[in-house]
Amino acid sequence: MTSAATIESKPTTSTTGEAPGTxxxxxxxxxxxxxxxxxxxxxxxxxxxxxxxxxxxxxxxxxxxxxxxxxxxxxxxxxxxxxxxxxxxxxxxxxxxxxxxxxxxxxxxxxxxxxxxxxxxxxxxxxxxxxxxxxxxxxxxxxxxxxxxxxxxxxxxxxxxxxxxxxxxxxxxxxxxxxxxxxxxxxxxxxxxxxxxxxxxxxxxxxxxxxxxxxxxxxxxxxxxxxxxxxxxxxxxxxxxxRPASAYVAAFVGQQNFFRGEVAEGGAAVASTHALVRGTAPELAGLANGQAAVRPEFVEIAAARSDASAEVNLARGTLLGVSHLGETMQYLVRLGDDQSLIVRRPTPEAPNLTVGDPVECSWRAESVLLFPADDAASAGGYVAPPTA
Known part of the structure:
Protein backbone atom coordinates (compact mmCIF):
# COMPACT_ATOMS: atom_id res chain seq x y z
CA MET A 1 0.00 0.00 0.00
CA THR A 2 1.93 3.01 -1.24
CA SER A 3 -0.85 5.39 -2.29
CA ALA A 4 -0.43 8.99 -1.23
CA ALA A 5 -4.16 9.33 -0.65
CA THR A 6 -5.21 10.35 2.84
CA ILE A 7 -8.46 10.02 4.74
CA GLU A 8 -9.12 12.46 7.54
CA SER A 9 -11.49 11.38 10.30
CA LYS A 10 -14.39 13.65 11.18
CA PRO A 11 -13.88 16.10 14.05
CA THR A 12 -16.05 15.32 17.05
CA THR A 13 -17.11 17.69 19.79
CA SER A 14 -15.95 16.15 23.06
CA THR A 15 -17.83 16.58 26.31
CA THR A 16 -14.91 15.30 28.40
CA GLY A 17 -11.84 16.78 26.76
CA GLU A 18 -10.93 13.43 25.19
CA ALA A 19 -9.45 13.64 21.69
CA PRO A 20 -11.27 12.43 18.56
CA GLY A 21 -10.50 8.75 18.17
CA THR A 22 -10.21 8.05 21.90
CA ARG A 243 7.40 -9.84 31.43
CA PRO A 244 3.93 -11.44 31.52
CA ALA A 245 1.89 -10.42 34.55
CA SER A 246 0.62 -13.93 35.28
CA ALA A 247 1.06 -17.57 34.37
CA TYR A 248 -2.07 -17.24 32.25
CA VAL A 249 -0.48 -14.52 30.10
CA ALA A 250 2.83 -16.35 29.96
CA ALA A 251 1.07 -19.46 28.67
CA PHE A 252 -1.18 -17.73 26.19
CA VAL A 253 1.45 -15.52 24.53
CA GLY A 254 4.13 -17.63 22.92
CA GLN A 255 4.98 -21.05 24.27
CA GLN A 256 6.23 -22.01 27.70
CA ASN A 257 7.58 -25.04 29.47
CA PHE A 258 6.07 -25.17 32.96
CA PHE A 259 7.57 -26.87 36.00
CA ARG A 260 5.21 -27.16 38.95
CA GLY A 261 6.09 -28.05 42.49
CA GLU A 262 6.97 -26.80 45.96
CA VAL A 263 8.42 -23.35 46.46
CA ALA A 264 12.10 -23.56 47.46
CA GLU A 265 15.00 -21.31 48.43
CA GLY A 266 12.84 -18.64 50.02
CA GLY A 267 10.68 -18.20 46.93
CA ALA A 268 13.49 -18.02 44.37
CA ALA A 269 12.92 -21.51 42.93
CA VAL A 270 10.38 -24.24 42.28
CA ALA A 271 11.30 -27.84 43.10
CA SER A 272 9.56 -30.04 40.57
CA THR A 273 9.94 -33.79 40.21
CA HIS A 274 12.58 -33.42 37.51
CA ALA A 275 14.49 -30.23 38.29
CA LEU A 276 15.12 -27.50 40.80
CA VAL A 277 14.22 -24.49 38.66
CA ARG A 278 15.69 -21.24 39.90
CA GLY A 279 14.53 -17.78 38.85
CA THR A 280 16.16 -14.41 39.29
CA ALA A 281 14.08 -13.05 42.19
CA PRO A 282 12.21 -14.45 45.23
CA GLU A 283 8.79 -14.02 43.65
CA LEU A 284 7.07 -16.78 45.60
CA ALA A 285 8.14 -16.06 49.19
CA GLY A 286 5.54 -17.29 51.65
CA LEU A 287 3.78 -19.62 49.20
CA ALA A 288 3.78 -23.41 49.46
CA ASN A 289 3.43 -24.19 45.75
CA GLY A 290 4.37 -22.41 42.56
CA GLN A 291 5.39 -22.87 38.98
CA ALA A 292 8.37 -21.89 36.89
CA ALA A 293 8.20 -21.16 33.18
CA VAL A 294 10.91 -21.06 30.53
CA ARG A 295 10.42 -20.47 26.83
CA PRO A 296 11.67 -23.12 24.37
CA GLU A 297 14.10 -20.71 22.70
CA PHE A 298 15.94 -20.14 25.99
CA VAL A 299 16.72 -23.84 26.50
CA GLU A 300 20.00 -25.41 25.36
CA ILE A 301 20.09 -29.10 24.43
CA ALA A 302 23.02 -31.50 24.08
CA ALA A 303 23.87 -35.17 24.35
CA ALA A 304 23.84 -36.21 28.00
CA ARG A 305 27.20 -36.61 29.75
CA SER A 306 27.58 -39.13 32.54
CA ASP A 307 30.06 -36.82 34.30
CA ALA A 308 27.94 -33.67 33.98
CA SER A 309 27.91 -31.64 37.15
CA ALA A 310 24.67 -30.82 38.93
CA GLU A 311 24.37 -27.29 37.66
CA VAL A 312 21.52 -24.81 38.05
CA ASN A 313 18.49 -25.48 35.84
CA LEU A 314 19.65 -28.73 34.34
CA ALA A 315 17.24 -31.50 33.37
CA ARG A 316 18.01 -34.85 31.78
CA GLY A 317 15.70 -36.91 29.61
CA THR A 318 15.18 -38.80 26.37
CA LEU A 319 14.71 -37.22 22.95
CA LEU A 320 11.25 -38.13 21.64
CA GLY A 321 11.07 -36.11 18.44
CA VAL A 322 12.77 -33.59 16.15
CA SER A 323 10.86 -31.18 13.89
CA HIS A 324 12.23 -28.82 11.26
CA LEU A 325 10.40 -25.47 11.49
CA GLY A 326 12.45 -23.63 8.89
CA GLU A 327 14.55 -21.10 10.76
CA THR A 328 14.45 -23.22 13.92
CA MET A 329 14.67 -26.85 14.93
CA GLN A 330 12.28 -28.11 17.59
CA TYR A 331 13.08 -30.94 19.99
CA LEU A 332 10.64 -32.76 22.24
CA VAL A 333 12.30 -34.24 25.33
CA ARG A 334 10.65 -36.60 27.78
CA LEU A 335 11.87 -35.89 31.30
CA GLY A 336 9.61 -38.41 32.99
CA ASP A 337 6.15 -39.93 32.93
CA ASP A 338 4.50 -36.58 33.72
CA GLN A 339 6.80 -33.97 32.13
CA SER A 340 8.11 -33.15 28.69
CA LEU A 341 10.12 -30.21 27.47
CA ILE A 342 10.05 -28.32 24.18
CA VAL A 343 13.36 -26.90 22.97
CA ARG A 344 13.88 -24.64 19.96
CA ARG A 345 17.29 -23.80 18.55
CA PRO A 346 18.26 -21.75 15.46
CA THR A 347 18.74 -24.18 12.60
CA PRO A 348 22.41 -23.28 11.95
CA GLU A 349 23.23 -23.91 15.63
CA ALA A 350 21.02 -26.96 16.17
CA PRO A 351 22.84 -30.06 17.46
CA ASN A 352 22.64 -33.28 15.50
CA LEU A 353 20.67 -35.58 17.79
CA THR A 354 18.75 -38.78 17.15
CA VAL A 355 15.38 -39.78 18.56
CA GLY A 356 15.97 -42.03 21.54
CA ASP A 357 19.23 -40.34 22.55
CA PRO A 358 19.71 -39.43 26.22
CA VAL A 359 19.99 -35.63 26.36
CA GLU A 360 20.41 -32.85 28.86
CA CYS A 361 18.67 -29.49 28.76
CA SER A 362 19.86 -26.36 30.53
CA TRP A 363 18.82 -22.74 30.81
CA ARG A 364 19.81 -19.60 32.68
CA ALA A 365 18.06 -18.46 35.82
CA GLU A 366 17.36 -15.04 34.26
CA SER A 367 15.30 -16.79 31.57
CA VAL A 368 12.93 -18.25 34.16
CA LEU A 369 9.59 -16.72 35.16
CA LEU A 370 8.20 -17.64 38.57
CA PHE A 371 4.48 -17.60 39.32
CA PRO A 372 2.04 -18.75 42.01
CA ALA A 373 0.28 -22.01 41.28
CA ASP A 374 -2.36 -21.46 38.59
CA ASP A 375 -4.07 -23.41 35.85
CA ALA A 376 -1.82 -22.03 33.12
CA ALA A 377 -2.57 -25.06 30.94
CA SER A 378 -6.02 -23.63 30.23
CA ALA A 379 -4.36 -20.70 28.49
CA GLY A 380 -2.37 -22.90 26.14
CA GLY A 381 0.87 -23.54 28.03
CA TYR A 382 2.61 -26.79 27.20
CA VAL A 383 1.86 -29.51 29.72
CA ALA A 384 2.91 -32.97 28.60
CA PRO A 385 0.43 -35.83 28.91
CA PRO A 386 1.50 -38.75 31.09
CA THR A 387 3.02 -41.78 29.46
CA ALA A 388 0.42 -44.42 28.70
Whole structure:
Protein backbone atom coordinates (compact mmCIF):
# COMPACT_ATOMS: atom_id res chain seq x y z
CA MET A 1 0.00 0.00 0.00
CA THR A 2 1.93 3.01 -1.24
CA SER A 3 -0.85 5.39 -2.29
CA ALA A 4 -0.43 8.99 -1.23
CA ALA A 5 -4.16 9.33 -0.65
CA THR A 6 -5.21 10.35 2.84
CA ILE A 7 -8.46 10.02 4.74
CA GLU A 8 -9.12 12.46 7.54
CA SER A 9 -11.49 11.38 10.30
CA LYS A 10 -14.39 13.65 11.18
CA PRO A 11 -13.88 16.10 14.05
CA THR A 12 -16.05 15.32 17.05
CA THR A 13 -17.11 17.69 19.79
CA SER A 14 -15.95 16.15 23.06
CA THR A 15 -17.83 16.58 26.31
CA THR A 16 -14.91 15.30 28.40
CA GLY A 17 -11.84 16.78 26.76
CA GLU A 18 -10.93 13.43 25.19
CA ALA A 19 -9.45 13.64 21.69
CA PRO A 20 -11.27 12.43 18.56
CA GLY A 21 -10.50 8.75 18.17
CA THR A 22 -10.21 8.05 21.90
CA UNK A 23 -12.26 5.12 23.20
CA UNK A 24 -13.02 4.73 26.90
CA UNK A 25 -14.62 1.57 28.28
CA UNK A 26 -15.55 2.52 31.84
CA UNK A 27 -16.44 -0.28 34.30
CA UNK A 28 -18.52 -2.07 31.68
CA UNK A 29 -20.41 -5.28 32.43
CA UNK A 30 -22.36 -7.39 29.95
CA UNK A 31 -24.41 -10.43 30.89
CA UNK A 32 -26.27 -13.02 28.87
CA UNK A 33 -28.67 -14.65 31.28
CA UNK A 34 -26.58 -16.07 34.12
CA UNK A 35 -23.34 -15.82 32.13
CA UNK A 36 -21.15 -12.73 32.49
CA UNK A 37 -19.33 -12.05 29.21
CA UNK A 38 -17.64 -8.81 30.31
CA UNK A 39 -17.08 -8.23 34.01
CA UNK A 40 -16.54 -4.62 35.15
CA UNK A 41 -13.93 -4.00 32.44
CA UNK A 42 -12.19 -0.63 32.10
CA UNK A 43 -9.93 0.31 29.20
CA UNK A 44 -8.74 3.59 27.68
CA UNK A 45 -7.64 3.47 24.04
CA UNK A 46 -5.69 6.53 22.94
CA UNK A 47 -6.40 8.38 19.71
CA UNK A 48 -4.39 6.94 16.83
CA UNK A 49 -3.46 3.78 18.74
CA UNK A 50 -3.45 0.26 17.34
CA UNK A 51 -4.67 -1.93 20.18
CA UNK A 52 -5.53 -5.62 20.10
CA UNK A 53 -7.97 -7.47 22.33
CA UNK A 54 -6.40 -10.91 22.57
CA UNK A 55 -7.72 -14.03 24.22
CA UNK A 56 -9.35 -17.44 23.72
CA UNK A 57 -12.94 -17.97 22.67
CA UNK A 58 -15.38 -16.87 25.36
CA UNK A 59 -13.05 -14.36 27.06
CA UNK A 60 -15.25 -11.35 26.17
CA UNK A 61 -13.17 -9.69 23.46
CA UNK A 62 -15.77 -9.81 20.68
CA UNK A 63 -18.54 -8.76 23.07
CA UNK A 64 -16.44 -5.73 24.04
CA UNK A 65 -15.93 -4.81 20.39
CA UNK A 66 -19.65 -5.20 19.65
CA UNK A 67 -20.51 -2.89 22.54
CA UNK A 68 -18.12 -0.24 21.21
CA UNK A 69 -19.68 -0.67 17.76
CA UNK A 70 -23.23 -0.43 19.12
CA UNK A 71 -24.42 -3.92 18.24
CA UNK A 72 -24.70 -4.75 21.96
CA UNK A 73 -25.53 -2.53 24.94
CA UNK A 74 -23.77 -2.89 28.31
CA UNK A 75 -25.74 -3.78 31.42
CA UNK A 76 -23.58 -1.44 33.50
CA UNK A 77 -20.87 1.14 32.94
CA UNK A 78 -20.25 3.63 30.16
CA UNK A 79 -18.56 3.68 26.76
CA UNK A 80 -17.24 6.92 25.26
CA UNK A 81 -16.01 7.45 21.72
CA UNK A 82 -14.19 10.70 20.95
CA UNK A 83 -15.25 12.03 24.34
CA UNK A 84 -18.99 11.37 23.98
CA UNK A 85 -21.01 8.63 25.64
CA UNK A 86 -22.47 6.27 23.04
CA UNK A 87 -24.90 4.45 25.33
CA UNK A 88 -28.11 3.96 23.39
CA UNK A 89 -26.62 5.45 20.21
CA UNK A 90 -27.22 3.17 17.19
CA UNK A 91 -24.18 1.91 15.25
CA UNK A 92 -24.74 4.13 12.22
CA UNK A 93 -24.60 7.26 14.38
CA UNK A 94 -21.32 6.38 16.08
CA UNK A 95 -17.96 7.67 14.88
CA UNK A 96 -16.80 4.09 14.26
CA UNK A 97 -16.88 1.53 11.48
CA UNK A 98 -16.49 -2.22 11.74
CA UNK A 99 -14.73 -4.78 9.54
CA UNK A 100 -15.81 -8.38 10.14
CA UNK A 101 -14.26 -11.74 9.34
CA UNK A 102 -17.20 -12.33 6.99
CA UNK A 103 -16.72 -9.50 4.54
CA UNK A 104 -20.49 -9.17 3.86
CA UNK A 105 -19.98 -7.63 0.42
CA UNK A 106 -23.04 -7.31 -1.80
CA UNK A 107 -22.46 -9.89 -4.57
CA UNK A 108 -24.71 -8.13 -7.11
CA UNK A 109 -22.81 -4.82 -6.77
CA UNK A 110 -19.46 -3.88 -8.24
CA UNK A 111 -16.49 -3.11 -6.00
CA UNK A 112 -17.05 0.62 -6.42
CA UNK A 113 -20.77 0.27 -5.63
CA UNK A 114 -19.98 -1.71 -2.49
CA UNK A 115 -17.61 0.97 -1.26
CA UNK A 116 -20.06 3.74 -2.13
CA UNK A 117 -23.07 2.14 -0.44
CA UNK A 118 -22.62 3.70 2.99
CA UNK A 119 -22.09 7.16 1.55
CA UNK A 120 -25.20 6.86 -0.56
CA UNK A 121 -27.25 5.84 2.47
CA UNK A 122 -26.09 9.07 4.11
CA UNK A 123 -27.17 11.02 1.02
CA UNK A 124 -23.65 12.23 0.30
CA UNK A 125 -23.51 14.33 -2.92
CA UNK A 126 -22.78 12.17 -5.96
CA UNK A 127 -19.61 14.04 -6.94
CA UNK A 128 -18.22 13.64 -3.44
CA UNK A 129 -19.11 9.93 -3.41
CA UNK A 130 -17.12 9.37 -6.58
CA UNK A 131 -14.02 11.16 -5.24
CA UNK A 132 -14.13 9.42 -1.88
CA UNK A 133 -14.60 5.97 -3.41
CA UNK A 134 -11.53 6.49 -5.61
CA UNK A 135 -9.60 7.75 -2.59
CA UNK A 136 -10.56 4.71 -0.49
CA UNK A 137 -9.77 2.24 -3.29
CA UNK A 138 -6.39 3.88 -3.82
CA UNK A 139 -5.59 3.39 -0.14
CA UNK A 140 -5.99 -0.37 -0.48
CA UNK A 141 -4.57 -0.53 -4.04
CA UNK A 142 -7.83 -1.77 -5.54
CA UNK A 143 -8.87 1.02 -7.93
CA UNK A 144 -8.22 -1.13 -11.00
CA UNK A 145 -10.80 -3.65 -9.73
CA UNK A 146 -13.53 -1.02 -9.26
CA UNK A 147 -15.85 -2.54 -11.89
CA UNK A 148 -15.49 -6.16 -10.80
CA UNK A 149 -17.96 -8.10 -8.69
CA UNK A 150 -16.83 -9.50 -5.31
CA UNK A 151 -17.09 -13.08 -6.63
CA UNK A 152 -14.35 -12.23 -9.15
CA UNK A 153 -11.89 -11.36 -6.36
CA UNK A 154 -9.63 -13.42 -4.14
CA UNK A 155 -10.10 -13.55 -0.37
CA UNK A 156 -7.34 -11.00 0.20
CA UNK A 157 -8.83 -8.65 -2.38
CA UNK A 158 -12.27 -8.94 -0.80
CA UNK A 159 -10.73 -8.08 2.56
CA UNK A 160 -9.23 -4.94 1.04
CA UNK A 161 -12.64 -3.95 -0.31
CA UNK A 162 -14.19 -4.45 3.12
CA UNK A 163 -11.50 -2.14 4.53
CA UNK A 164 -12.13 0.47 1.84
CA UNK A 165 -15.86 0.37 2.55
CA UNK A 166 -15.19 1.02 6.22
CA UNK A 167 -12.61 3.75 5.63
CA UNK A 168 -14.63 5.67 3.07
CA UNK A 169 -16.88 6.97 5.87
CA UNK A 170 -13.83 8.52 7.54
CA UNK A 171 -14.39 7.14 11.03
CA UNK A 172 -12.22 8.17 13.96
CA UNK A 173 -12.18 4.55 15.12
CA UNK A 174 -11.98 1.39 13.04
CA UNK A 175 -13.06 -1.85 14.73
CA UNK A 176 -11.75 -5.11 13.28
CA UNK A 177 -13.32 -8.39 14.40
CA UNK A 178 -10.86 -11.15 13.42
CA UNK A 179 -10.82 -9.84 9.83
CA UNK A 180 -7.94 -12.05 8.71
CA UNK A 181 -9.27 -15.34 10.07
CA UNK A 182 -10.51 -16.62 6.70
CA UNK A 183 -7.20 -16.06 4.88
CA UNK A 184 -4.45 -18.61 4.38
CA UNK A 185 -1.27 -18.18 6.40
CA UNK A 186 0.91 -16.42 3.83
CA UNK A 187 -1.80 -13.98 2.80
CA UNK A 188 -2.71 -13.37 6.45
CA UNK A 189 0.89 -12.40 7.23
CA UNK A 190 0.99 -10.06 4.23
CA UNK A 191 -2.24 -8.41 5.33
CA UNK A 192 -0.88 -7.95 8.86
CA UNK A 193 1.93 -5.82 7.47
CA UNK A 194 -0.42 -3.88 5.20
CA UNK A 195 -2.90 -3.20 8.00
CA UNK A 196 -0.22 -1.82 10.28
CA UNK A 197 1.25 0.37 7.54
CA UNK A 198 -2.21 1.63 6.64
CA UNK A 199 -3.05 2.45 10.26
CA UNK A 200 0.26 4.26 10.76
CA UNK A 201 -0.28 6.37 7.66
CA UNK A 202 -3.90 7.27 8.41
CA UNK A 203 -3.52 7.82 12.15
CA UNK A 204 -6.95 6.29 12.78
CA UNK A 205 -7.55 4.37 16.00
CA UNK A 206 -7.65 0.63 15.29
CA UNK A 207 -9.24 -1.80 17.76
CA UNK A 208 -8.39 -5.30 16.60
CA UNK A 209 -9.95 -8.48 18.03
CA UNK A 210 -8.05 -11.73 17.59
CA UNK A 211 -7.25 -15.05 19.23
CA UNK A 212 -4.03 -15.22 17.20
CA UNK A 213 -1.10 -14.10 19.35
CA UNK A 214 1.14 -13.66 16.30
CA UNK A 215 -1.25 -11.11 14.80
CA UNK A 216 -1.42 -9.17 18.05
CA UNK A 217 2.34 -9.18 18.62
CA UNK A 218 3.21 -8.11 15.08
CA UNK A 219 0.77 -5.22 14.72
CA UNK A 220 -0.20 -3.73 18.07
CA UNK A 221 1.00 -0.69 19.97
CA UNK A 222 -0.55 -2.33 23.03
CA UNK A 223 -2.23 -5.67 23.69
CA UNK A 224 -5.05 -6.31 26.16
CA UNK A 225 -4.92 -9.97 27.19
CA UNK A 226 -8.44 -10.94 28.25
CA UNK A 227 -9.58 -13.68 30.61
CA UNK A 228 -13.13 -14.36 31.79
CA UNK A 229 -14.39 -10.91 30.82
CA UNK A 230 -11.52 -8.99 32.41
CA UNK A 231 -8.15 -7.67 31.28
CA UNK A 232 -5.34 -9.82 32.67
CA UNK A 233 -2.58 -7.57 31.31
CA UNK A 234 -2.41 -4.43 29.17
CA UNK A 235 1.01 -3.61 27.75
CA UNK A 236 3.14 -3.37 24.61
CA UNK A 237 4.21 -6.54 22.81
CA UNK A 238 7.73 -6.62 24.32
CA UNK A 239 6.39 -6.39 27.86
CA UNK A 240 3.65 -8.95 27.35
CA UNK A 241 6.13 -11.44 25.88
CA UNK A 242 9.12 -10.87 28.18
CA ARG A 243 7.40 -9.84 31.43
CA PRO A 244 3.93 -11.44 31.52
CA ALA A 245 1.89 -10.42 34.55
CA SER A 246 0.62 -13.93 35.28
CA ALA A 247 1.06 -17.57 34.37
CA TYR A 248 -2.07 -17.24 32.25
CA VAL A 249 -0.48 -14.52 30.10
CA ALA A 250 2.83 -16.35 29.96
CA ALA A 251 1.07 -19.46 28.67
CA PHE A 252 -1.18 -17.73 26.19
CA VAL A 253 1.45 -15.52 24.53
CA GLY A 254 4.13 -17.63 22.92
CA GLN A 255 4.98 -21.05 24.27
CA GLN A 256 6.23 -22.01 27.70
CA ASN A 257 7.58 -25.04 29.47
CA PHE A 258 6.07 -25.17 32.96
CA PHE A 259 7.57 -26.87 36.00
CA ARG A 260 5.21 -27.16 38.95
CA GLY A 261 6.09 -28.05 42.49
CA GLU A 262 6.97 -26.80 45.96
CA VAL A 263 8.42 -23.35 46.46
CA ALA A 264 12.10 -23.56 47.46
CA GLU A 265 15.00 -21.31 48.43
CA GLY A 266 12.84 -18.64 50.02
CA GLY A 267 10.68 -18.20 46.93
CA ALA A 268 13.49 -18.02 44.37
CA ALA A 269 12.92 -21.51 42.93
CA VAL A 270 10.38 -24.24 42.28
CA ALA A 271 11.30 -27.84 43.10
CA SER A 272 9.56 -30.04 40.57
CA THR A 273 9.94 -33.79 40.21
CA HIS A 274 12.58 -33.42 37.51
CA ALA A 275 14.49 -30.23 38.29
CA LEU A 276 15.12 -27.50 40.80
CA VAL A 277 14.22 -24.49 38.66
CA ARG A 278 15.69 -21.24 39.90
CA GLY A 279 14.53 -17.78 38.85
CA THR A 280 16.16 -14.41 39.29
CA ALA A 281 14.08 -13.05 42.19
CA PRO A 282 12.21 -14.45 45.23
CA GLU A 283 8.79 -14.02 43.65
CA LEU A 284 7.07 -16.78 45.60
CA ALA A 285 8.14 -16.06 49.19
CA GLY A 286 5.54 -17.29 51.65
CA LEU A 287 3.78 -19.62 49.20
CA ALA A 288 3.78 -23.41 49.46
CA ASN A 289 3.43 -24.19 45.75
CA GLY A 290 4.37 -22.41 42.56
CA GLN A 291 5.39 -22.87 38.98
CA ALA A 292 8.37 -21.89 36.89
CA ALA A 293 8.20 -21.16 33.18
CA VAL A 294 10.91 -21.06 30.53
CA ARG A 295 10.42 -20.47 26.83
CA PRO A 296 11.67 -23.12 24.37
CA GLU A 297 14.10 -20.71 22.70
CA PHE A 298 15.94 -20.14 25.99
CA VAL A 299 16.72 -23.84 26.50
CA GLU A 300 20.00 -25.41 25.36
CA ILE A 301 20.09 -29.10 24.43
CA ALA A 302 23.02 -31.50 24.08
CA ALA A 303 23.87 -35.17 24.35
CA ALA A 304 23.84 -36.21 28.00
CA ARG A 305 27.20 -36.61 29.75
CA SER A 306 27.58 -39.13 32.54
CA ASP A 307 30.06 -36.82 34.30
CA ALA A 308 27.94 -33.67 33.98
CA SER A 309 27.91 -31.64 37.15
CA ALA A 310 24.67 -30.82 38.93
CA GLU A 311 24.37 -27.29 37.66
CA VAL A 312 21.52 -24.81 38.05
CA ASN A 313 18.49 -25.48 35.84
CA LEU A 314 19.65 -28.73 34.34
CA ALA A 315 17.24 -31.50 33.37
CA ARG A 316 18.01 -34.85 31.78
CA GLY A 317 15.70 -36.91 29.61
CA THR A 318 15.18 -38.80 26.37
CA LEU A 319 14.71 -37.22 22.95
CA LEU A 320 11.25 -38.13 21.64
CA GLY A 321 11.07 -36.11 18.44
CA VAL A 322 12.77 -33.59 16.15
CA SER A 323 10.86 -31.18 13.89
CA HIS A 324 12.23 -28.82 11.26
CA LEU A 325 10.40 -25.47 11.49
CA GLY A 326 12.45 -23.63 8.89
CA GLU A 327 14.55 -21.10 10.76
CA THR A 328 14.45 -23.22 13.92
CA MET A 329 14.67 -26.85 14.93
CA GLN A 330 12.28 -28.11 17.59
CA TYR A 331 13.08 -30.94 19.99
CA LEU A 332 10.64 -32.76 22.24
CA VAL A 333 12.30 -34.24 25.33
CA ARG A 334 10.65 -36.60 27.78
CA LEU A 335 11.87 -35.89 31.30
CA GLY A 336 9.61 -38.41 32.99
CA ASP A 337 6.15 -39.93 32.93
CA ASP A 338 4.50 -36.58 33.72
CA GLN A 339 6.80 -33.97 32.13
CA SER A 340 8.11 -33.15 28.69
CA LEU A 341 10.12 -30.21 27.47
CA ILE A 342 10.05 -28.32 24.18
CA VAL A 343 13.36 -26.90 22.97
CA ARG A 344 13.88 -24.64 19.96
CA ARG A 345 17.29 -23.80 18.55
CA PRO A 346 18.26 -21.75 15.46
CA THR A 347 18.74 -24.18 12.60
CA PRO A 348 22.41 -23.28 11.95
CA GLU A 349 23.23 -23.91 15.63
CA ALA A 350 21.02 -26.96 16.17
CA PRO A 351 22.84 -30.06 17.46
CA ASN A 352 22.64 -33.28 15.50
CA LEU A 353 20.67 -35.58 17.79
CA THR A 354 18.75 -38.78 17.15
CA VAL A 355 15.38 -39.78 18.56
CA GLY A 356 15.97 -42.03 21.54
CA ASP A 357 19.23 -40.34 22.55
CA PRO A 358 19.71 -39.43 26.22
CA VAL A 359 19.99 -35.63 26.36
CA GLU A 360 20.41 -32.85 28.86
CA CYS A 361 18.67 -29.49 28.76
CA SER A 362 19.86 -26.36 30.53
CA TRP A 363 18.82 -22.74 30.81
CA ARG A 364 19.81 -19.60 32.68
CA ALA A 365 18.06 -18.46 35.82
CA GLU A 366 17.36 -15.04 34.26
CA SER A 367 15.30 -16.79 31.57
CA VAL A 368 12.93 -18.25 34.16
CA LEU A 369 9.59 -16.72 35.16
CA LEU A 370 8.20 -17.64 38.57
CA PHE A 371 4.48 -17.60 39.32
CA PRO A 372 2.04 -18.75 42.01
CA ALA A 373 0.28 -22.01 41.28
CA ASP A 374 -2.36 -21.46 38.59
CA ASP A 375 -4.07 -23.41 35.85
CA ALA A 376 -1.82 -22.03 33.12
CA ALA A 377 -2.57 -25.06 30.94
CA SER A 378 -6.02 -23.63 30.23
CA ALA A 379 -4.36 -20.70 28.49
CA GLY A 380 -2.37 -22.90 26.14
CA GLY A 381 0.87 -23.54 28.03
CA TYR A 382 2.61 -26.79 27.20
CA VAL A 383 1.86 -29.51 29.72
CA ALA A 384 2.91 -32.97 28.60
CA PRO A 385 0.43 -35.83 28.91
CA PRO A 386 1.50 -38.75 31.09
CA THR A 387 3.02 -41.78 29.46
CA ALA A 388 0.42 -44.42 28.70
Missing amino acids: VVVDAVTKRYGNATAVDGMSLTIEAGEFISLLGPSGCGKTTTLRMIAGFEQPDAGDIRVSGRSVLGVPPYRRDVNTVFQAYALFPHMSVAENVAYGLQQRRTPRSEVRDRVVEALDLVQMRRFADRKPTQLSGGQQQRIALARALVNRPSVLLLDEPLGALDRQLREEMQLELKLLQSRLGITFVFVTHDQGEALSMSDRIAIMRDGRIEQLADADTVYA
